[in-house]
Amino acid sequence: MCAVSLDSADLAATRLREVAARVSELRRRGVQPHLTTVLVGAHPASEAYLARKHADCEAVGIASEAMVLDAGTSQADLLDLIARLNTDPARHGLLVQLPLPDHLDSDAIVAAVDPAKDVDGFHPVNLGRLLWGSDGILPCTPAGILDLLQARQVPLAGRKVVILGRGSIVGRPLAMLLSRKGIDADVCLLHSRSGDLSAIASADVVISAVGIPDFVTAGMIRPGAAVVGVGISHVGGQMVSDIADDVAAKAGFVTPRHGSLGAMTRAHLLLNLVAATEAAARKGH
Ligand code: GUN
Numbered sequence: 001m002c003a004v005s006l007d008s009a010d011l012a013a014t015r016l017r018e019v020a021a022r023v024s025e026l027r028r029r030g031v032q033p034h035l036t037t038v039l040v041g042a043h044p045a046s047e048a049y050l051a052r053k054h055a056d057c058e059a060v061g062i063a064s065e066a067m068v069l070d071a072g073t074s075q076a077d078l079l080d081l082i083a084r085l086n087t088d089p090a091r092h093g094l095l096v097q098l099p100l101p102d103h104l105d106s107d108a109i110v111a112a113v114d115p116a117k118d119v120d121g122f123h124p125v126n127l128g129r130l131l132w133g134s135d136g137i138l139p140c141t142p143a144g145i146l147d148l149l150q151a152r153q154v155p156l157a158g159r160k161v162v163i164l165g166r167g168s169i170v171g172r173p174l175a176m177l178l179s180r181k182g183i184d185a186d187v188c189l190l191h192s193r194s195g196d197l198s199a200i201a202s203a204d205v206v207i208s209a210v211g212i213p214d215f216v217t218a219g220m221i222r223p224g225a226a227v228v229g230v231g232i233s234h235v236g237g238q239m240v241s242d243i244a245d246d247v248a249a250k251a252g253f254v255t256p257r258h259g260s261l262g263a264m265t266r267a268h269l270l271l272n273l274v275a276a277t278e279a280a281a282r283k284g285h
Contacts, residue, residue: 012263041071093119142174144264165209208242218246
């Protein structure tokens with residue numbers, strides 16, 4: 001078997017066109033969607049991620065501001081800034097880029113963002129809504145993975161899905177999302193220190209978010225499985241996913257070894273932003 005590529009570039013472009021259409025409609029009604037990002041200190045990877053987010057905003061008609069604060073910014077000053085941004089009705093989405101410098105308490109900073117403007121879907125209120133199965137802003141990478149699997153018609157209901165990685169940005173929220181009513185996957189959440197990874201051998205879908213190159217090999221999966229690499233690493237200057245090269249010869253679907261789901265994550269960030277703007281407009285601000 002030679003796996004079908006789960007390349008997400010076309011789907012991400014389609015989602016951005018959907019965002020652009022909704023932005024046009026908001027602007028026609030006099031509402032200009034706006035994203036604010038906050039970066040503390042110099043961090044080359046974060047700067048590159050943020051540059052792509054702002055480029056996407058510009059491409060679809062979303063206004064945006066990139067705030068860059070001094071590396072020594074105090075917790076109190078950052079909390080003050082977030083409080084001011086939270087109450088500014090012209091700002092519909094607010095994202096504090098992680099990781100933050102060590103002297104800052106990231107959990108407290110994430111929790112200070114107004115949940116209605118938390119377009120990352122990282123706030124405990126939004127994660128709690130995900131756990132409850134009620135409406136809220138979904139974390140962008142899990143939402144992008146679900147979107148990709150559904151768009152490529154990978155069956156999930158009643159299927160065994162193994163998620164590798166238990167982080168609060170991808171693995172754990174993804175487990176909550178895929179096991180929700182209506183999606184109904186049989187989810188098994190494992191991680192890089194799991195004692196027994198044998199569940200992978202019978203999984204219909206394997207999603208790896210551990211960030212270890214070649215963590216999932218052909219010998220671990222069943223023929224025809226759908227295999228998604230979310231974690232990325234840099235090896236010899238090249239970006240590689242968690243999925244080894246030999247998986248493509250055995251899987252039914254596989255994400256490209258040198259690709260990333262970054263474009264899907266950014267598309268869902270802007271879908272969240274446009275939904276937050278529509279919700280604010282409905283409330284009259
Ligand atoms: N750092 C790496 N990815 C992300 C992201 O999606 N959002 C934020 N806020 N920080 C990140």
